Amino acid sequence: SAIKVTLSDLEKYTNKSFPLCMKFLYDTLKENHHLKYGSRIQLGNFFKTIGLTLEESLELWKTEFTRKITETTFEKKYTYFLKHMYGTVGSKRPYQPATCYNIINVVLSAEETHGCPFKTWDSLHMTRKLQQCRIPSCGIDDIEDVINNMQYEKACAKHFQFIHKQTNPPEINSPFDYFKESLMVLK
Ligand code: SF4
Secondary structure: OOOOOOHHHOHHHHHHHOOHHHHHHHHHHHHHOOOOHHHHHHHHHHHHHHOOOHHHHHHHHHHHHOOOOOHHHHHHHHOHHHHHHOOOOOOOOOOOOOOHHHHHOOOOOOOOOOOOHHHHOOHHHHHHHHHHOOOOHHHHHHHHHHHHOOOHHHHHHHHHHHHOOOOOOOOOOOHHHHHHHHHHHHO
């Protein structure tokens, strides 16, 4: 794709252009300076998809993780997954961008927080988060109806529609679709 985000301008996209699944994980990373394995894969692959190089990804994860652990521990325990993802070690096959289908159907063990929030969050938590995004209450009702019908991508597309003040929801089949559509609206 033509989209190429660099580490230095990443922050300007996180609030409006990240879908909820990625915004939540990135906020959690910045808050806890740690993410569990499944979350690292989900968020790490998204950063790769929007254009961060391996070096930029290593830098980003190192900055967060080394606020809690040493650089040596980071190097030893937390760099392999990134190198594997970019295809420089192991099977040497760079990961493909994840689809919403992949993320929605991921099997979560206890205490794991990745996956698709439209599926995993309970309705009270979802309502609170949508309010924080300043989505009007009619919009929240609308989104929750769609969630109750288990149409998670459609709920995500409506979330996009309200955040970006569009007349119609876009077609969302991957987190990257959300990101791309957002850049198109905001440019
Ligand atoms: Fe992420 Fe897709 Fe779920 Fe939206 S529908 S939050 S892009 S997994």
